[in-house]
Amino acid sequence: MDDLQAPDATPMIEYSEASPEVRAVYDDIMRTRQTDWINNFWKALAHDPATLKRTWESIKQIMAPGALDVLTKELVYLAVSVSNQCPYCIASHSAAAKKAGMTPEMFGELMAVVGMSNETNRLASGYRVEIDDRLKA
Amino acid sequence: MDDLQAPDATPMIEYSEASPEVRAVYDDIMRTRQTDWINNFWKALAHDPATLKRTWESIKQIMAPGALDVLTKELVYLAVSVSNQCPYCIASHSAAAKKAGMTPEMFGELMAVVGMSNETNRLASGYRVEIDDRLKA
Amino acid sequence: MDDLQAPDATPMIEYSEASPEVRAVYDDIMRTRQTDWINNFWKALAHDPATLKRTWESIKQIMAPGALDVLTKELVYLAVSVSNQCPYCIASHSAAAKKAGMTPEMFGELMAVVGMSNETNRLASGYRVEIDDRLKA
Amino acid sequence: MDDLQAPDATPMIEYSEASPEVRAVYDDIMRTRQTDWINNFWKALAHDPATLKRTWESIKQIMAPGALDVLTKELVYLAVSVSNQCPYCIASHSAAAKKAGMTPEMFGELMAVVGMSNETNRLASGYRVEIDDRLKA
Amino acid sequence: MDDLQAPDATPMIEYSEASPEVRAVYDDIMRTRQTDWINNFWKALAHDPATLKRTWESIKQIMAPGALDVLTKELVYLAVSVSNQCPYCIASHSAAAKKAGMTPEMFGELMAVVGMSNETNRLASGYRVEIDDRLKA
Amino acid sequence: MDDLQAPDATPMIEYSEASPEVRAVYDDIMRTRQTDWINNFWKALAHDPATLKRTWESIKQIMAPGALDVLTKELVYLAVSVSNQCPYCIASHSAAAKKAGMTPEMFGELMAVVGMSNETNRLASGYRVEIDDRLKA
Numbered sequence: 095m096d097d098l099q100a101p102d103a104t105p106m107i108e109y110s111e112a113s114p115e116v117r118a119v120y121d122d123i124m125r126t127r128q129t130d131w132i133n134n135f136w137k138a139l140a141h142d143p144a145t146l147k148r149t150w151e152s153i154k155q156i157m158a159p160g161a162l163d164v165l166t167k168e169l170v171y172l173a174v175s176v177s178n179q180c181p182y183c184i185a186s187h188s189a190a191a192k193k194a195g196m197t198p199e200m201f202g203e204l205m206a207v208v209g210m211s212n213e214t215n216r217l218a219s220g221y222r223v224e225i226d227d228r229l230k231a
Numbered sequence: 232m233d234d235l236q237a238p239d240a241t242p243m244i245e246y247s248e249a250s251p252e253v254r255a256v257y258d259d260i261m262r263t264r265q266t267d268w269i270n271n272f273w274k275a276l277a278h279d280p281a282t283l284k285r286t287w288e289s290i291k292q293i294m295a296p297g298a299l300d301v302l303t304k305e306l307v308y309l310a311v312s313v314s315n316q317c318p319y320c321i322a323s324h325s326a327a328a329k330k331a332g333m334t335p336e337m338f339g340e341l342m343a344v345v346g347m348s349n350e351t352n353r354l355a356s357g358y359r360v361e362i363d364d365r366l367k368a
Numbered sequence: 369m370d371d372l373q374a375p376d377a378t379p380m381i382e383y384s385e386a387s388p389e390v391r392a393v394y395d396d397i398m399r400t401r402q403t404d405w406i407n408n409f410w411k412a413l414a415h416d417p418a419t420l421k422r423t424w425e426s427i428k429q430i431m432a433p434g435a436l437d438v439l440t441k442e443l444v445y446l447a448v449s450v451s452n453q454c455p456y457c458i459a460s461h462s463a464a465a466k467k468a469g470m471t472p473e474m475f476g477e478l479m480a481v482v483g484m485s486n487e488t489n490r491l492a493s494g495y496r497v498e499i500d501d502r503l504k505a
Numbered sequence: 506m507d508d509l510q511a512p513d514a515t516p517m518i519e520y521s522e523a524s525p526e527v528r529a530v531y532d533d534i535m536r537t538r539q540t541d542w543i544n545n546f547w548k549a550l551a552h553d554p555a556t557l558k559r560t561w562e563s564i565k566q567i568m569a570p571g572a573l574d575v576l577t578k579e580l581v582y583l584a585v586s587v588s589n590q591c592p593y594c595i596a597s598h599s600a601a602a603k604k605a606g607m608t609p610e611m612f613g614e615l616m617a618v619v620g621m622s623n624e625t626n627r628l629a630s631g632y633r634v635e636i637d638d639r640l641k642a
Numbered sequence: 643m644d645d646l647q648a649p650d651a652t653p654m655i656e657y658s659e660a661s662p663e664v665r666a667v668y669d670d671i672m673r674t675r676q677t678d679w680i681n682n683f684w685k686a687l688a689h690d691p692a693t694l695k696r697t698w699e700s701i702k703q704i705m706a707p708g709a710l711d712v713l714t715k716e717l718v719y720l721a722v723s724v725s726n727q728c729p730y731c732i733a734s735h736s737a738a739a740k741k742a743g744m745t746p747e748m749f750g751e752l753m754a755v756v757g758m759s760n761e762t763n764r765l766a767s768g769y770r771v772e773i774d775d776r777l778k779a
Numbered sequence: 780m781d782d783l784q785a786p787d788a789t790p791m792i793e794y795s796e797a798s799p800e801v802r803a804v805y806d807d808i809m810r811t812r813q814t815d816w817i818n819n820f821w822k823a824l825a826h827d828p829a830t831l832k833r834t835w836e837s838i839k840q841i842m843a844p845g846a847l848d849v850l851t852k853e854l855v856y857l858a859v860s861v862s863n864q865c866p867y868c869i870a871s872h873s874a875a876a877k878k879a880g881m882t883p884e885m886f887g888e889l890m891a892v893v894g895m896s897n898e899t900n901r902l903a904s905g906y907r908v909e910i911d912d913r914l915k916a
Contacts, residue, residue: 228270453726
């Protein structure tokens with residue numbers, strides 16, 4: 095007897111089977127990104143239409159060009175995803191950053207900064223460095 | 232009887248009491264950054280001159296302008312430090328990013344990206360989203 | 369010469385000095401929570417009205433009772449904040465969970481689960497445990 | 506010459522080959538969970554019988570119904586595992602939570618809370634929000 | 643009206659006011675560590691006697707000399723606490739490691755390893771390095 | 780039209796196709812480690828020769844025997860990698876630790892300490908334990 099039933103791995107909800115509410119988000123993603131496909135992240139979130147809609151609208155607002163340009167935002171998104179070691183996010187945001195103009199040289203320098211900041215974050219904690227008065231004022 | 236002796240909180244090694252080896256690093260920091268003071272991070276690392284020298288030389292190399300400019304690198308450094316929740320690093324790299332040209336509007340947008348990427352990293356993991364073939368190829 | 373200028377610590381934007389856009393959010397927070405004060409988190413976010421509004425509206429939607437009741441949601445919020453070791457969030461969500469009905473006994477059991485899950489997460493990784501076929505199907 | 510010998514991937518210790526000490530733990534797991542199988546986590550830990558026994562007895566105590574019911578505890582366990590991005594733990598605790606009564610709607614709301622708390626944890630840190638006096642008292 | 647009531651900051655439970663169950667743990671801590679005081683971690687956990695007892699007995703078992711000596715175990719404990727950036731744990735385990743024989747030179751080398759491993763962990767993730775066949779076999 | 784082009788998975792740069800600069804690092808790695816192969820981490824980093832060289836030279840310096848012996852350093856490196864849940868790093872540093880003398884018993888005890896420290900780090904944060912005066916002095 096199998097008492098510990100596995101939840102289904104999250105199946106993707108394809109456009110053809112999506113509700114009108116979900117399709118409206120898919121359409122907006124494709125229109126905004128000027129693309130003709132939807133990556134799996136959204137097809138998984140579609141199981142919870144409220145989260146799909148809220149997450150997409152938040153990202154659409156946050157990632158639009160503003161005081162920071164799109165490439166810079168994608169570099170930061172990738173940096174955080176690498177620092178958090180999220181395989182899906184690294185794959186998808188590497189692609190997005192490359193599309194936004196990230197060159198191999200930029201990627202190399204980005205990784206160097208991500209690596210070094212993770213190192214010095216721990217050195218600062220381990221040495222219990224007090225915040226300088228000049229940095230507080 | 233105090234059997235659990237507390238390690239001293241890391242005292243800062245000031246320029247006046249530093250060894251020639253440590254002073255050489257302090258001098259290079261001030262020269263490179265065109266400043267006349269050393270922040271506490273380096274004065275704490277000075278207890279281990281090998282780490283002080285290696286860390287400074289690595290940062291000097293990594294943070295120099297290259298394919299990414301200095302402001303972009305400082306924004307990424309700050310983003311990682313915020314994501315890791317390191318108070319000292321947030322204080323020092325907020326100051327460094329501001330010095331490199333970060334405006335309040337840029338800071339606001341940076342925080343929005345850091346927050347959102349931390350959110351979607353967990354959504355991708357929790358929904359166990361499979362990496363799209365298009366993202367693998 | 370002080371070349372590394374410290375960014376101001378984020379000053380709080382009080383109701384009396386807030387823009388109409390920010391006040392509208394503050395009003396909705398107080399109305400929704402049936403309270404007469406605004407905690408510092410919102411007063412700091414108010415420096416970026418777009419983030420203030422988006423974050424509040426997301427939280428308002430997410431934390432409303434649904435398939436999970438408010439107490440359960442607050443317990444989860446606190447569990448994540450403790451796991452991430454965020455002092456502000458632990459303070460504010462301990463208060464929110466208590467308001468939603470968390471007793472000292474519940475808090476003790478919650479911490480036990482948070483501690484144990486953090487332990488076994490590392491044991492699973494360190495032993496490189498393969499996912500059981502039954503858990504994949 | 507292969508000087509960097511790979512450690513064996515942790516092989517599972519099956520019931521039939523287990524020592525009496527390990528079998529006693531396996532028996533208690535199956536009896537407590539009213540199931541007839543042991544998932545890989547325990548079969549890997551069995552290489553260190555002291556850790557197997559201690560971990561099982563701790564989990565048995567912690568996850569028993571108390572001030573919090575079993576479902577709530579499983580939801581928290583899953584939330585922490587998702588926040589930590591541990592694939593094995595997400596798979597096993599998704600199954601356990603579902604067995605304890607988690608519906609797809611509950612899962613969706615749980616993920617929303619986990620995502621949002623990870624976001625606001627970083628906003629609180631990045632904005633360096635001071636803890637309110639009301640939250641300290 | 644203060645509707646968001648702050649939970650009390652966890653008050654310490656002193657020996658003189660502790661229950662017999664809690665006192666028995668305090669006594670065992672002092673006897674095992676050959677000391678005459680109890681640090682705040684235990685006095686806070688004492689609010690949940692089951693967690694106090696389980697945690698202490700687990701630590702007592704885990705930190706006893708075995709295949710690894712006490713100093714090595716304390717160095718690892720400190721390394722993890724620094725990597726996780728937990729201020730209380732860094733303070734208490736720095737003291738414990740020093741008591742177990744950690745010299746300033748050892749501390750410096752330990753921090754160097756903690757920093758570097760945090761750096762290369764991210765480089766490995768960001769570059770999406772495939773595990774070598776030799777490391778799998 | 781495929782507008783979201785996937786970045787190539789990082790291809791390995793083999794010795795035969797490497798530049799003289801990269802070969803010099805590969806040669807030094809093999810000489811220092813007294814081995815005849817290079818693991819994938821270095822072959823991926825070779826896309827950024829400056830990072831390859833800097834990272835190798837840092838690791839060579841940090842992991843050399845000093846106040847801490849090589850085995851202790853490898854145990855700490857593995858502990859941090861497990862705590863951070865980095866699959867590549869766990870595989871490679873398990874192998875390195877084993878080569879340096881880690882027995883199965885040592886591995887079991889190491890994992891126990893890593894698990895327990897991750898647990899108590901969260902208990903200390905969740906209970907908001909104040910640092911003892913004795914630990915500050």
